[in-house]
Amino acid sequence: MEFFKYTKTFNFMGKSKLAMVLSVILVLSSYALLATKGLNYGVDFAGGTIVQVKYDTNAPIDSMRDRLKGNELFNGASITEFGSPDEVVIRMKSTSGSVTVDIGDVTREALKGSGNFEIRRVDIVGPKVGSELKEKGIMSLLLAIVGILIYVAFRFEWRFAVASIVALVHDVSIALGAITLVGLDVNLDVLAALLTILGYSLNDTIIVFDRIREGVTNSKNTDLTNIINESITRTLARTTLTSLTTFFVVFTLFMFGGEIIHAFAFTLLVGVVVGTYSSIFVASPILLWFGFDVKGYHVKLAAKAKREAEKDRMRAQYESGVM
Amino acid sequence: MKLNYRIVVFALAIIFGVFFSVPSLFQMDQGKKVALGLDLQGGLHMLLGVRTEEATKSRIKSIAASIKHFSDRNDILVDELKFDESSISFALLDSDDVKAVQKFLTETEGINLSVIGESFSLSLTDEEIVKTEKEAIDQAIETIRNRLDQFGLAEPVVARQGEEKILVQLAGIKTQEDEQRARELISRAAKLELMAVDEDRSARVYTMSDGDASEYGDVILEDVKNPAIKYLVREIPILDGNMLTDASMGFDQNNRPLINFKLNAEGAEIFGDFTGRSVGKRLAVVLDGKVYSAPNINERIGGGSGQISGSYTVMEAKDLAIALRSGALLAPIYLMEKRSVGPSLGADSIKASMIALIGGFVLVIIFMVVYYRAAGVIANIALIANLFIILAVMSLFGATLTLPGMAGIVLTVGMAVDANVIISERIRELIYEGKSMHKAIEDGYANAMRAILDANITTLIAAVVLYAYGTGAIKGFAITISIGILASMLTAILGTHGIYQMLESKIIKSKNNRFWFGIKG
Numbered sequence: 001m002e003f004f005k006y007t008k009t010f011n012f013m014g015k016s017k018l019a020m021v022l023s024v025i026l027v028l029s030s031y032a033l034l035a036t037k038g039l040n041y042g043v044d045f046a047g048g049t050i051v052q053v054k055y056d057t058n059a060p061i062d063s064m065r066d067r068l069k070g071n072e073l074f075n076g077a078s079i080t081e082f083g084s085p086d087e088v089v090i091r092m093k094s095t096s097g098s099v100t101v102d103i104g105d106v107t108r109e110a111l112k113g114s115g116n117f118e119i120r121r122v123d124i125v126g127p128k129v130g131s132e133l134k135e136k137g138i139m140s141l142l143l144a145i146v147g148i149l150i151y152v153a154f155r156f157e158w159r160f161a162v163a164s165i166v167a168l169v170h171d172v173s174i175a176l177g178a179i180t181l182v183g184l185d186v187n188l189d190v191l192a193a194l195l196t197i198l199g200y201s202l203n204d205t206i207i208v209f210d211r212i213r214e215g216v217t218n219s220k221n222t223d224l225t226n227i228i229n230e231s232i233t234r235t236l237a238r239t240t241l242t243s244l245t246t247f248f249v250v251f252t253l254f255m256f257g258g259e260i261i262h263a264f265a266f267t268l269l270v271g272v273v274v275g276t277y278s279s280i281f282v283a284s285p286i287l288l289w290f291g292f293d294v295k296g297y298h299v300k301l302a303a304k305a306k307r308e309a310e311k312d313r314m315r316a317q318y319e320s321g322v323m
Numbered sequence: 324m325k326l327n328y329r330i331v332v333f334a335l336a337i338i339f340g341v342f343f344s345v346p347s348l349f350q351m352d353q354g355k356k357v358a359l360g361l362d363l364q365g366g367l368h369m370l371l372g373v374r375t376e377e378a379t380k381s382r383i384k385s386i387a388a389s390i391k392h393f394s395d396r397n398d399i400l401v402d403e404l405k406f407d408e409s410s411i412s413f414a415l416l417d418s419d420d421v422k423a424v425q426k427f428l429t430e431t432e433g434i435n436l437s438v439i440g441e442s443f444s445l446s447l448t449d450e451e452i453v454k455t456e457k458e459a460i461d462q463a464i465e466t467i468r469n470r471l472d473q474f475g476l477a478e479p480v481v482a483r484q485g486e487e488k489i490l491v492q493l494a495g496i497k498t499q500e501d502e503q504r505a506r507e508l509i510s511r512a513a514k515l516e517l518m519a520v521d522e523d524r525s526a527r528v529y530t531m532s533d534g535d536a537s538e539y540g541d542v543i544l545e546d547v548k549n550p551a552i553k554y555l556v557r558e559i560p561i562l563d564g565n566m567l568t569d570a571s572m573g574f575d576q577n578n579r580p581l582i583n584f585k586l587n588a589e590g591a592e593i594f595g596d597f598t599g600r601s602v603g604k605r606l607a608v609v610l611d612g613k614v615y616s617a618p619n620i621n622e623r624i625g626g627g628s629g630q631i632s633g634s635y636t637v638m639e640a641k642d643l644a645i646a647l648r649s650g651a652l653l654a655p656i657y658l659m660e661k662r663s664v665g666p667s668l669g670a671d672s673i674k675a676s677m678i679a680l681i682g683g684f685v686l687v688i689i690f691m692v693v694y695y696r697a698a699g700v701i702a703n704i705a706l707i708a709n710l711f712i713i714l715a716v717m718s719l720f721g722a723t724l725t726l727p728g729m730a731g732i733v734l735t736v737g738m739a740v741d742a743n744v745i746i747s748e749r750i751r752e753l754i755y756e757g758k759s760m761h762k763a764i765e766d767g768y769a770n771a772m773r774a775i776l777d778a779n780i781t782t783l784i785a786a787v788v789l790y791a792y793g794t795g796a797i798k799g800f801a802i803t804i805s806i807g808i809l810a811s812m813l814t815a816i817l818g819t820h821g822i823y824q825m826l827e828s829k830i831i832k833s834k835n836n837r838f839w840f841g842i843k844g
Contacts, residue, residue: 099510258675
C-alpha cells in the first residue's frame with residue numbers, strides 16, 4: 001500500500017504564506033487566551049488539595065456539597081465529576097501541614113451517610129513545593145529548548161536551529177492555547193506532555209531538515225524553494241504514516257487511558273497534529289526566509305572537502321616517509 | 324539465508340529481553356522484577372519538612388537542664404535560671420562558685436558565654452545553630468527510617484530530597500488504618516521527659532496562668548486522658564528520652580498494656596539522685612507534652628527503669644514503644660506534599676493503561692503489515708523485541724514503573740516504529756530509482772541512519788531534562804522513554820538490518836516487491 005508516489009513534487013512553499021497567516025492567527029489567539037482566561041494551574045503547581053471519591057452509584061454532588069459546608073476546612077471547595085458520574089474530585093486551595101490530621105479522614109467523616117463511597121486519592125501540595133515545581137517546570141522547558149538548539153546548530157547550521165526552535169515555540173504555544181481553551185488543569189503530567197511534544201515535533205522537523213540538508217549537499221539545483229519542496233514531498237509518506245500511527249496510539253490513550261491520563265493524552269493529541277503541521281509549514285518556510293544560501297553552503301562544503309583532502313594527502317605523505 | 328553479526332546481536336538482545344522480563348511478566352517470586360510505582364499499586368508518598376528552629380530551642384532547653392543538674396549536684400545555689408528561644412541567663416548567689424560554673428560551661432560546646440560578676444548569659448553560636456539544624460534533619464531521616472523499618476512494611480523509602488526535605492514512600496499500604504498508623508508513627512515526636520511536680524504551688528494550678536507558672540520556672544501540663552486535669556511541673560526536666568536505652572511493650576497486673584523503659588547509666592544516676600531527694604513528692608512522666616502519669620515517689624529508685632502507663636490499645640502501645648526506641652524527633656516535622664493512592668485506583672490505572680498499550684500496539688502492528696507487508700512484519704518483530712528489552716532493563720535496574728511510565732512505553736511504540744517507517748520509505752525510494760536490491764537495502768539504512776540518530780538524540784535530550792527536573796512519577800516517564808529510544812536503536816535499526824541481510828538472497832530471488840515492501844514492480 002502506498003499513500004504517495006514520488007512522481008510529482010508538491011508545491012508546499014507556494015502555500016507557505018497562507019500557512020503563515022493561519023499559524024500567526026493560532027499563536028496570537030493562544031496568547032490572547034493565555035492572557036485573558038489564563039492557564040488553570042492544578043495542585044502540582046498552584047498548591048492545594050485534591051480528594052478523589054468514588055461512589056457505588058452516581059455521586060450525590062449536591063448532598064456532598066451540603067455535608068462539606070459544615071466544615072471550614074472545605075471553604076471554597078469545588079466538587080466536579082471526574083471521568084464518570086460515580087467519581088468526583090473535591091478541590092481546595094488550602095493545604096494542611098499536619099501529618100496526623102488527614103484531609104482524607106476528615107472527608108470520610110464529613111461525607112458519612114451520603115452513600116457507599118471510597119476515597120481513592122488524596123493529593124496535598126504545599127505552596128512551597130508548588131512554586132518549586134513550577135520553577136523547575138519552566139526551567140526544564142527552557143533547558144530542553146536550549147539543549148536542542150545547541151544540538152541542531154551543531155549538527156546542521158544555525159538557521160536550521162533557529163527555524164526548528166521557532167516551530168517548537170509555535171507548537172508549545174498552540175498546545176498551551178488549546179489547554180487553556182478546554183480549561184484543563186495544568187499539572188506535572190501536562191508538563192511532561194509538553195516536553196514530549198518538543199521531542200516529537202522536533203523529530204518531524206529533523207526528518208525534513210535531514211532531507212533538505214541532503215538535497216542541498218547533493219543536488220546541482222541551487223534553488224532552495226525547489227529543494228525544500230522536493231524534500232518535503234519525499235518525506236511526506238513517512239510524515240503521514242508516523243503521524244498517523246502516533247496519533248492512533250495517543251488517541252487510544254486519550255479514549256481508554258482513564259481520567260488520570262486524560263490531560264496528558266489531550267496535550268499530546270494537539271501536539272501531534274500541530275507538530276506535524278509545523279515541521280512542514282513553519283520550520284521549512286522560515287529556513288527559506290532566513291535566506292539560507294545554498295551556493296554559499298556548496299562553497300563551504302567544497303572548501304571543507306578540500307581541507308580534508310589536503311589533510312589526507314599530508315598524512316599519506318607523512319606515513320610514506322616522504323617528508 | 325546466512326548469519327551476520329547484526330542478527331546474532333539482535334537474537335542475543337531478544338533472549339536477554341525475554342529472559343529478564345519473565346519474572347516481571349509472570350510475577351514470579353524469584354528474579355528481579357519491575358517495581359510498580361505508588362500510583363499503580365497504591366501507597367503513600369509524602370514530602371516532609373523539619374521545623375529546625377524547634378531543634379535549637381530544645382538544644383537550649385537541654386543545656387539549661389544540664390546547668391540545673393550540675394548546680395544541684397554540687398550544691399551551687401542558682402538564682403533565676405531562665406531561658407528563651409535562643410539564650411539562657413542565670414545568676415549565682417555565691418561568687419565563690421563562679422569559677423566552677425564557668426569551667427563547666429566552657430566544656431559545653433557551641434555556646435557564646437558572657438559572665439558579669441555573678442550573672443551568666445549564654446547563647447548558641449551561629450555555627451552551632453547551623454549544625455543543630457542540620458543534625459535535626461539528619462536525625463529526623465534516621466529516626467523515621469528506624470521507625471518505619473520496625474513498622475513491618477516492605478521496603479519503605481526514606482530519603483533526603485534537596486537540602487532539607489525528607490521523602491517518605493510507603494508502598495502497599497492497603498487500609499485506611501495502616502495509613503493512619505504510619506502517619507502517626509512518623510510524626511510522633513516521642514519526646515519522653517521525666518519532670519518534677521512543683522508540690523509547693525501545685526494546689527494553685529487551676530487558678531494559675533501560663534505566665535504565672537513561668538514566673539516560678541514552672542509549666543502547666545495537661546493529663547493525656549483528661550485534659551481537665553492539670554499538673555504544675557518544673558519547666559526544666561529531670562531527664563529526657565536521650566538517656567533511654569530501651570522501650571518495650573508490657574502488661575500491668577490488670578493485663579493492660581504499658582511501656583517499660585530503661586535508662587542508660589548516666590540517666591539512672593540522675594534518676595536515682597532525684598528520687599532519693601524527692602521522696603514524698605510526685606514525678607510526672609511526660610510524653611510529647613502530655614502527662615501520662617504522676618506517681619508518688621516512695622523511695623529512691625535505682626536501676627534506671629520505669630514504666631509509662633496509660634490507657635492505650637496493644638497496637639498503640641507497640642507503636643509508641645517503637646517510636647521511643649527509635650529516639651525522639653529533635654524537631655517536629657510537617658507535611659509539604661502528600662499523595663496517597665488507594666489500591667483500587669492503582670488497579671484501575673493499570674487496567675486502563677494496559678488497554679491503551681495493547682490497543683495502540685495492535686493498531687500499529689496491523690497498520691504496518693497492511694502498509695509494508697513483509698517489511699512491516701520485520702518492523703513488528705523489532706517492536707515486540709523492543710517492549711521486552713524495555714521491561715528487562717527496567718527489571719534489572721529495579722526501576723519503577725509509574726502511570727506516566729506506562730504512557731512513555733505507549734509513546735515509545737509510536738516512536739520506535741518511526742525508525743522502521745523511515746528506513747522502509749528509503750528502501751522503497753531506492754527500489755523505484757532502479758537500484759539493485761542489495762544496494763537499496765544498504766543505502767536505505769545508510770541514508771536513514773542520520774535522520775534517525777538526530778531525531779532520537781534530540782528526543783533523548785528532552786527525556787534527560789525531564790529526568791533531571793521531574794519528580795516522582797514523571798521521572799518514570801523519562802526513564803521508559805529513554806530506555807525505549809536506546810532499545811529501538813538496537814532493535815529497529817540494527818535488528819531489522821540483520822533480518823534483511825539474512826533474507827537478502829531470498830528477497831532478490833523472489834523479485835516480489837509487493838510481498839516484501841508493499842510496492843509494485
